[in-house]
Amino acid sequence: MIELPVIDATGLNGRDCAARARLAGEIGRVCREIGFFYLAGHGLPPAFLDQVMAATRAFFALPQAQKEALKISAGSDNCGYVGLRAEALDPGNNVDDKEAFNIRVDPPWAPPARAGLWPELTGFALTMTDYFHRLLRLGVDLHRPIARDLGLADDFFEASFSQPMATLRLLHYPPASARADGGFGAGAHTDYGNLTLLLTDDAGGLEVQQHDGTWIAVPHIPGAFVCNIGDCLMRWTNDAYRSTTHRVTNPAGRDRYSMAFFLDAAADALVEAIPGCTGPGNPARYPPVRAGDYLASRFAATYGFKPPAT
Numbered sequence: 679m680i681e682l683p684v685i686d687a688t689g690l691n692g693r694d695c696a697a698r699a700r701l702a703g704e705i706g707r708v709c710r711e712i713g714f715f716y717l718a719g720h721g722l723p724p725a726f727l728d729q730v731m732a733a734t735r736a737f738f739a740l741p742q743a744q745k746e747a748l749k750i751s752a753g754s755d756n757c758g759y760v761g762l763r764a765e766a767l768d769p770g771n772n773v774d775d776k777e778a779f780n781i782r783v784d785p786p787w788a789p790p791a792r793a794g795l796w797p798e799l800t801g802f803a804l805t806m807t808d809y810f811h812r813l814l815r816l817g818v819d820l821h822r823p824i825a826r827d828l829g830l831a832d833d834f835f836e837a838s839f840s841q842p843m844a845t846l847r848l849l850h851y852p853p854a855s856a857r858a859d860g861g862f863g864a865g866a867h868t869d870y871g872n873l874t875l876l877l878t879d880d881a882g883g884l885e886v887q888q889h890d891g892t893w894i895a896v897p898h899i900p901g902a903f904v905c906n907i908g909d910c911l912m913r914w915t916n917d918a919y920r921s922t923t924h925r926v927t928n929p930a931g932r933d934r935y936s937m938a939f940f941l942d943a944a945a946d947a948l949v950e951a952i953p954g955c956t957g958p959g960n961p962a963r964y965p966p967v968r969a970g971d972y973l974a975s976r977f978a979a980t981y982g983f984k985p986p987a988t
Contacts, residue, residue, distance in 0.1 A: 688719035706827025768865025817941035864926035869908035871942035881934035916955035945970030
């Protein structure tokens with residue numbers, strides 16, 4: 679059963695005031711309640727999404743030595759390969775049963791410093807760069823209805839996302855194994871930044887924790903993204919919006935593939951309670967912090983080192 683709402687993004691970039699008001703109301707309501715929703719009507723063609731999924735599968739099918747040659751490190755700017763059981767999103771419990779490849783595409787204002795982190799797969803870099811830029815535009819655009827819902831000007835977040843931090847993370851979860859430690863593919867966690875746009879195959883496994891502590895499955899909807907807010911946007915809204923704990927259970931008898939796009943504000947953007955989210959009896963709950971410093975602190979807990987924020 680589908681429990682999360684499906685929001686149709688049609689009209690996101692249009693001039694129809696009614697459509698823009700609808701989007702603001704629907705996104706605002708779900709962000710205040712559970713922080714997760716399906717996003718349909720986003721305009722990315724199904725054939726292109728199939729191409730991205732095929733490229734993801736091709737990367738993880740590479741020989742292990744080729745993947746290890748692209749291994750993430752403290753100096754890699756959060757780019758590169760993360761091996762099986764190499765990280766823990768729930769550090770107090772068990773390591774995650776997954777492998778990943780993190781991509782950060784060089785923006786126009788930066789020199790091309792990451793060219794060596796592409797695998798030798800025909801068309802891979804072109805496909806992922808195209809996908810990265812499309813999701814970057816979609817993620818930034820989604821901040822307009824968010825601003826409107828919060829009673830702000832549509833362009834309130836524009837300056838903070840003029841040079842955003844963003845990471846595209848390709849993920850592979852092997853079939854469930856009889857692990858004695860009872861670990862998950864991805865331990866229970868909240869996302870770090872502002873917005874996540876997730877594309878999955880049909881293997882299932884994603885689960886979201888409701889506020890009463892129960893877990894609900896998030897089934898696959900072809901062509902739709904699963905979108906959720908992260909801790910940084912929750913801080914910005916002084917907890918008016920909720921980042922929600924979620925996890926991944928490895929499927930039985932098959933592999934699971936997904937692509938998560940994490941969107942964060944510019945490294946020097948100041949994250950503090952925004953106008954309208956504080957008042958008498960509701961003071962700011964978090965001290966101001968630069969987005970880059972906050973993100974780096976979260977990486978440190980997951981990877982065991984502090985990569986540079988930009």
